[in-house]
Amino acid sequence: MTQLELNGVIQRYGSHTVVDGVDFRLAPGQIACLLGPSGCGKTTLLRCIAGFEEIAGGEIRLHGEPVSRPGSRVAPEKRRIGMVFQDYALFPHLTVEQNVGFGLDRRQAEHNHLRVRQLLATVGLAGHGDKYPHELSGGQQQRVALARALAPRPALILLDEPFSNLDVGLRERLSVEVREILKREGSTAIMVTHDQNEAFAIADEIGLMHHGRIQQWDTPYNLYHRPANRFVADFIGQGVLLAGTVGDDNSVHMELGTLVSDTPVECSESCTGCDCGCAVDILLRPDDIVHDDASPVQAEVLHKAFRGADILYTLRLESGSEVLSLVPSHHNHALGEKIGIRLDADHVIAFKKHAACGNDPACEIRLEQQAAQQQPGRHT
Amino acid sequence: MTQLELNGVIQRYGSHTVVDGVDFRLAPGQIACLLGPSGCGKTTLLRCIAGFEEIAGGEIRLHGEPVSRPGSRVAPEKRRIGMVFQDYALFPHLTVEQNVGFGLDRRQAEHNHLRVRQLLATVGLAGHGDKYPHELSGGQQQRVALARALAPRPALILLDEPFSNLDVGLRERLSVEVREILKREGSTAIMVTHDQNEAFAIADEIGLMHHGRIQQWDTPYNLYHRPANRFVADFIGQGVLLAGTVGDDNSVHMELGTLVSDTPVECSESCTGCDCGCAVDILLRPDDIVHDDASPVQAEVLHKAFRGADILYTLRLESGSEVLSLVPSHHNHALGEKIGIRLDADHVIAFKKHAACGNDPACEIRLEQQAAQQQPGRHT
């Protein structure tokens, strides 16, 4: 059975299409994350599901029942969908406790009180119940919004960047606890987040959105290791695309050397029909390139970012191409220095090159997106 | 010369002391980041500096001139301090362009127009100038707030989580560009962020706040590698504290083996007078513990979080202590499995144990904080 089902959902503000034919399915109890660049339509999609926005095309079903169609919809309050709003939307005239208890059945005062206190404790706000929202810090407000949405145990909960204003520790603790609460109460959830680690940690499935379309709806692992297209490859994790030529079955020849993977070269969908000799772009993650003083391939340090345990180096190859490499932070090289690197990739992700684009990656992404738009529904 | 100087600044809401004796100095052109758990007083500290809050003690100086003292202060608009508010505070009755141009001298229409368009392009909102704030997504609004604060080239700019609602790519690009703009225009900046990587990348100095006090004001490197106390060690990066005993000069004996560092054991300040035989806690980062099938020390996988390139394992040692280990993601072990690990730490960070605490780390942190409060000013 599916809890939530979107079929070709389209939403427009005036003539501007913000959600452009989204379809996916969520089974009860599943937790999905929505990723995507700012302004790509994530919030709008959540608002469509919650019932706040009219849809211009497609259909949304809850438990198999249609709840939104062009021209008609079920009222938001009838959907049993909870929501944490990006701007919190706390009620300024109510205390923290009243805010959290707002959606609870008022006849069960005793029981509600317990639930509210318990949730406040979970989000680390025990003792703040009598405050008003304006007396809280940004992160505290955000946590109240989270507790408020969880309180009525909604069947489906939409979380719009619920942890964006929390520090890492709290955010990790909370995301684990929220995941536990959701799993325990059998709630289905969709969470928008900008933190990929968070998405990886919490989500059963991740949807990556761009320009109102879902680019890939997949498991965290696949999203990272088998990106459906260049945009996904570019957006998820870090990495660069480097030109190469497919050799015999398991190898790709590149400037850095030849990559040989255990399996045949995994050409991504957009590269079906990759043959020997075919020009491709290979996705290289920072951990695919290891610093090795012994390596004959030397690269110049262009930029370095301190990452705590590691330093992320941006390196320039002879050809002028740039690659990223993650190196333990005691290998502290200066800008301009040349260091040895070698390839250490397990599996190869290749995208077929468009002849028209020369060496312009932006052009490649554009062409790919255009191709995708001509085959709607392809990406699910 | 110092641009900004805080001496023992205290702020209270009613009887609740939110900022509790903060002092630091910023030279012109420097960029500092404020880190700290939600509700620790970061926003309030910025508001004190901007001149919105009266301070109950200490003093704030701009360019050597006092601007805030208990009972008197210079009006916010006279300080030439820009601010990006945590909740944006955009003007709903003005378009994006009018919002951004709000603080510019109105007599220079031509020049302003240019500046506004240029900033909008920088934050990736070219073409959105005629929209109203409510027609923008959360991240877009946040970028308008950023552009608006930058527009009048303030001498000092306070950024309260300016990138919290942006995706990683945009946030990295923007933080680099903002850093460039600030450096080019010679602006001094204080930025609150929850993203430690961002802080590490952008900041010349980082201040870590807790309970209204600055725990450590230092360079990113030192903060990570030479935490001043347990709280800092715990908050910055990931890691655990593991019991050990100081051996002869350069070694510490631990369950996992003996750590030998190149230099004498770097006992953190709270451990001055660490002697041979002294009981200490050692800070172990996830990268200090390497997975090595050949190692005799085996640990059980308790929890694993997929991190893209790596998997972060939480492991249980024989003694029941837990440690973290970052392992390349192709080493995919199941929960419950036992894997071999070994220590691989460059330098040792040790905190002297309080006898009273037994094995309770929370107790240790509490005692440390109490000790710190009895010696105000000690931590700068």
Added chain:
Amino acid sequence: MHLRANTSSPLLVVGVVVALLAGLPVASVGLNLFVGGTSETWSHLSQTVLPEYIANSLKLCLGVGLGVAVVGVATAWLTAMHDFPGRRFFEWALVLPLAVPAYVMAYVYTDFLQFVGPVQSALRAAFGWEFGDYWFPDIRTLPGAVLMFVCVLYPYVYLLARTAFLERASGMLEAARTLGMGPWRAFFAVSLPLARPAIVAGVALALMETLADYGTVAYFAVNTFTTGIYRAWFSLGDRVAAAQLAAMLLAFVLFLLMAERVSRGRARYHNTTGRNRPLAGARLRGAAALAAVGACALPLLLGFVLPALLLLKMALTEGDAQFGERFLVLSRNSFLLAGVTAACGVLIALLLAYGARLSKGAFAAGLNRLVGLGYAVPGAVIAVGVLIPVTRLDHWLAGQWAAWFGHNPGLLLTGGVAALIYAYLVRFLAVALHTVESSLAKITPSMDDAARSLGLGQGETLRRVHAPLLRGSLLTAGLLVFVDVMKELPATLVMRPFNFDTLATQAYTLASDERLAEASTAALAIVVVGLLPLILLSRQISAARRG
């Protein structure tokens, strides 16, 4: 779970029904625009007096509009955002002029300032002047009328703007200050524009009341468009022409209101920050404090203290011989009518305003503008406009009754209190509606969504979120309607039940017999009875500021 058409909402349906009911009389006046009139009346009026009337009306509007905006906004700004000696007193006292009916004010000032009045007589006695020896400003002129209207109508702007300033988002003001704007410039760049819906609503109410006024302008012989309507109707006996003129007036007001709406474009006025704290008012000292006290005291003196004292003196020296038990009955009648109407009006206004907010479309908003027009129509015209549908309904009811029970019950509604309250609502709904709408515009739309996502229906959202958030405005709206009903005359006169007098009709009876001094007792009673809720509510309103 039912799929429902996007456009349908139970609340919207209720709203449309109420709007139709309230709009019916206005529409029946407006429809006359399309009925062919008697050309003789038209050509006569347009050739002789109409141009002057129109000019007078426009001048009056301009003067009153500017006057109430400046006085109302200035006093609201001073009391809401500053602290100076007496601020707490002025906070509620500045509302007091509202209780004084404009026509009473006109009588009182005329009596006080006219040639034979105490001021000029004293001057003559003191300096031995005779008629013609000296110049003295004549109150019974257009500027005088402007002064009268400004004095009694500025509280509309004051109340609405003050609520807006109190609900102000301190966060947005702070943002302005980090961008280099001092309090003064921030006021013009942020506070004032954000209070625009409230200020516009206040000014619109004042202007509509000015345009619809007949008593004051007739007494001052400042002939306005309304004079023209009455002339066509009463003196020239041409009801159709009168209704057409009224419809023109409506069209003009509607045009202004719509133009203002359109000029807002897509701008919004809601709070964009989540962490607003009540700002401590800027403390004024020395000359600034003195100026603030002066600025607040002047309108209060002119609009209330002086007229109330003059009324009191008249009432004491030559007041109504019938003062006594009878006044208790009159007061009770007035109070009940005003109270019930205020409660109904606020409730309906809340439903209508919220309905329009829900539908987001132009339809509901337009409907609300139409409903609100009753306030711009001269009282007698709207009274008749109400009579027509009510009596029709009555005839129909009587017919049904006769068909079922075999005898004619007569008129059930006409001449009843219910019909009278209906008339009041038609006339004064605008007051409540504008007030509530302007405040609703300040509530962030995400409040609605948050409540609905927590399982609250539209009605309950209104009750549990908007109503409490609007508390100050709802009280303000109720207060304004209450006081307006206390003062209302034309509809009361013609629609009231038998033997049912109110303070206003009592004052009217005496005043129309040119027994002004005696009318002062009833007029004073109106002020006193109106004062009670006024003082009570305006305290509540200051208390209802939200964080």
Added chain:
Amino acid sequence: QEKVLNLYSARHYQTDEALYADFTKQTGIKINRIEGKEDELLERIRNEGANSPADVLLTVDASRLAKARELGLFAPLSSPVLEKRIPAHLRTAEWASFSTRARVIVYNKARVQASDVQNYADLADPKLKGKFCSRSGSHPYNLSLLASVIAHEGEAKAEALARGMVANFARAPKGGDTDQIKAVAAGECGVAISNSYYVARLMRSTKPEDQKTMEQVGVVWPNQATTGTHINVSGGGVLKHAPNKEAAIKFLEYLASDSAQRYFADGNNEWPVVASVKVDNPALSKLGKFKADQLPVNSLAMYQVKAQMIFDRAGFK
């Protein structure tokens, strides 16, 4: 069932209550009344139509009575008592007058000679330039005066009169009749017109300033040599759909009774329409007998619209 009479009255004299109480005492019929303005009351009666509870309409202006008749609101009035007691020119087949008031000229004894203001026409005389004061031209009192002039002398003369008055204005028309009298006394105006009962009321007033006012002014009965002083009436009729027609007739007849007539005179300083009634009102006695215009009051209504148009053209605001 209790006997009642439903009265719609435009009389705005608070003291009328005593009159109604007296009627109830005499007949046992209770009076339900609403008081309002003529035109609105007419609208209400019209809209109430066949179901109207109204029995009697009383007004203070002949032209409104005529208008009610025109709208077909009145029932035919046939009462021998009324026919006997009320002079023919003061009643019609549908309604009757019960009291009259005269429009008199009031002048400042110091500034104007009584001999210069003997006729309404004199008010247009350039001699009075800058001395004439009046209430608004649209007020029924002035309209009915000008209507009577039209009836007697034609529109042209009436317009000349109106223009002459406008040329003589001391100030733009404003205020009521009492205001005019006071302004004349104070010297702001030289001459004004007023309804007689306002003059009488000031004469009877015990207030010193009113007495002083009246010392300054003289009162003239205009047009004694020609058509007679203009009078308007307060009157009424029985409504077509009156549910209590009998009581209504009784009420109108009561209004023509000696006691009621005396009441109009004593209580409100009006002149009774029944010639035989003895008046005991010092002010009215002091004003003395005068020759009243015999014009059928009906015709005042005929010319009212014309009068308004003339005033408008002449700029009599």
